[in-house]
Amino acid sequence: MLRKTLHAGIIGVLISGLIGSLMTVSGQEQDNPYTTGQDVQTGEQLFGRNCSRCHGLEAGGGERGPNLTTGEFQHASTDASLFTVISDGIPNTEMVGIGQNRSDQSVWQLVTYLRSLSSGVRVEVAGNPSIGEELYHGKGSCSSCHVINTEGGRHGPDLSTIGDRRSPDQLLSDLLTPNERVQERWWTIRIVHRDGTEVEGLRMNEGTYSVRILDTDDNLWSFLKQDLSESERTETSSMPAYGVSFTSGELEDLVAYLYGLSRGGA
Ligand code: HEC
Ligand code: HEC
Incomplete structure (x- = not known):
């Protein structure tokens, strides 16, 4: 615990x-x-x-x-x-x-x-950060969606200094219940183009007339809205909930790793 x-x-x-x-x-x-x-x-x-x-x-x-x-x-x-x-x-x-x-x-x-929120007081955590780091890159493939120190994907928030922003308890709930607080920029969109093309992914920018979408294979698409026959927004997170795929010990290790990511250095 x-x-x-x-x-x-x-x-x-x-x-x-x-x-x-x-x-x-x-x-x-x-x-x-x-x-x-x-x-x-x-x-x-x-x-x-x-x-x-x-x-x-x-x-x-x-x-x-x-x-x-x-x-x-x-x-x-x-x-x-x-x-x-x-x-x-x-x-x-x-x-x-x-x-x-x-x-x-x-x-x-x-x-x-x-x-x-920023008193700089560090809490003690039980997990092992090096095992957490391995899980992050290995079994979790978290880096397909997240950046740490410029390495990784763009489908989720940059985690380089996540330990300064989130407490261990909050990090644990990020992993268990990703849908609890999803900011608008992480909502996803699914569109169908007039020509039948179907694309689902993150809205990179959306203006009055156009929308740019990053699909899960990292392709960036641009569409004029007038060319779309369907467009549907999803307000949940694209991040899977990890309560089942990781043991509670593994979750603690992941939290220990994430919590150590701070401006002050790991
Ligand atoms: C309508 C949107 C809005 C609301 C509501 C709002 N803020 Fe802000 N707040 C901003 C914006 C935008 C800035 C950045 C202003 C700038 O620097 O250009 C800001 C800046 C700040 C800053 C300064 C940040 C810095 O780096 O100096 C503080 C502190 C702050 N807000 C606290 C609060 C608190 C506390 C409340 C609630 C009582 C609140 N804000 C409500 C939009 C809002
Ligand atoms: C398919 C993409 C995807 C994968 C894989 C993924 N995440 Fe996420 N993650 C997101 C998105 C999108 C968000 C923002 C919405 C939310 O909070 O759920 C997020 C949010 C987070 C947050 C909260 C960040 C903040 O700024 O508050 C943490 C911590 C996190 N993820 C850690 C992980 C870890 C650790 C893994 C691997 C075990 C992982 N994620 C795997 C997409 C992903």
């Missing part, structure tokens, strides 16, 4: 709060007063309701907003500046603040939640 150390994440948040408070910037309150585990949870719920439609579930990035789990923000370095971004938004972008009808407490809880 994977061991959870939620409290380690909370300590990380407390420490980053402490560091924040040592840096004095003029203006309003600088310390985040709401950094308990309960605040992380409330922040997560607030995020789900107000932010995930743009930033994706679990803040991993969506069609309309960037990934917020890397621990680095273009528009904010301190908790206080993060507060301002969330509360006031970023001028001339789709990022609108929620400050007007929210309490300071809610905004701080969102800050706490975002910090908890």
Whole structure:
């Protein structure tokens, strides 16, 4: 079983709060007063309701907003500046603040939640990463769909730094229930051309008049929409669920390998 150390994440948040408070910037309150585990949870719920439609579930990035789990923000370095971004938004972008009808407490809880995603605290995992790596390239043939350090296929997300974005528990559920959170860019499409050609695959780009499709054999097709007699979208993942084909020990090894893929090096 994977061991959870939620409290380690909370300590990380407390420490980053402490560091924040040592840096004095003029203006309003600088310390985040709401950094308990309960605040992380409330922040997560607030995020789900107000932010995930743009930033994706679990803040991993969506069609309309960037990934917020890397621990680095273009528009904010301190908790206080993060507060301002969330509360006031970023001028001339789709990022609108929620400050007007929210309490300071809610905004701080969102800050706490975002910090908890990237507190840099590593959890211990039981599996063996080298065996996981073999399974990844061998039995799993994961690299037919995924890229790690520029090697691999384009049918799924780049996993080069997946360990920075997903916890071991989340990675395990990625393998067991791939359909749980499929972002729009991984939806597939099946079309029939007027001339009878049938193609199924990933939509690489779709405009008003045309669509480009990468089929499972890695051929890239371009079609004018007016030439299609049928077009059907599938909103599930093309990734198989691995609960049956791998033993629980093998799944742990895969998770250990994936979790070790981080910017800091494996
Ligand atoms: C309508 C879409 C949309 C919604 C809703 C939204 N955002 Fe954003 N957000 C964006 C976009 C787009 C950007 C990037 C702006 C830019 O830099 O051009 C952004 C940027 C950010 C940033 C700064 C990222 C950085 O690297 O500096 C933070 C933090 C953030 N959003 C948090 C939130 C939170 C928290 C919520 C919910 C309360 C939220 N956003 C709701 C679209 C959205
Ligand atoms: C047929 C293509 C395909 C194969 C084979 C495949 N995946 Fe995926 N994978 C995807 C797609 C598409 C997604 C994105 C949609 C989703 O979350 O299911 C994904 C998502 C993931 C994610 C979540 C990534 C993120 O950014 O959140 C992980 C982790 C992952 N796959 C690991 C694996 C591993 C490990 C294997 C091999 C055991 C594997 N995949 C095999 C297509 C594939």
